[in-house]
Amino acid sequence: MKTATFENLTSLAGQEIGVSDWVEITQDRINKFADATGDHQWIHVDPARAAAELPSRSTIAHGFLTLSLLSTLIRESIQFTGLRMAINYGLNRVRFVSPVPSGSRIRALITLQSVDAVSGGFQVTWQVTIEREGSDKPACVADWIVRYYPST
Secondary structure: EEEOOOOOOOHHOEEEEEOOOOOOOHHHHHHHHHHHHHHHHHHHHHHHHHHOOOOOOOOOOOOHHHOOOHHHHHHEEEEEOOEEEEEEEEEEOOOOOOOEOOOEEEEEEEEEEEEEEEEEEEEEEEEEEEOOOOOOOOOEEEEEEEEEEEEO
């Protein structure tokens, strides 16, 4: 895990800051996400039909499930000293490049795109590439904006 301070953050722009640990996307996780969001499309929750009809022969994770793991993946990769709070500010660009079959493992490659001062803190834009173990294509790429507020 990399430790960053608000004082040195700007100097890290354009650099890969961290790589998360691998996270397994289990069918149980997919099912719980389906329950939480109400998205029970068969490609996510019907292993028998997926085995018969999908090229992966497996259910696939919701794209939004993969995206929702950004917070966890970045939090385990980068630790800020003197942080009071972080707020998800939004996304500039998201692409779901390739599917994540149930049982796959994913991780995030995190690059610091930019840092801008905002009232009481910093707005950071991260370029995040979520890769799937064993795949040539990323599962998801996103430009994610987070506002960080240091301890006073």
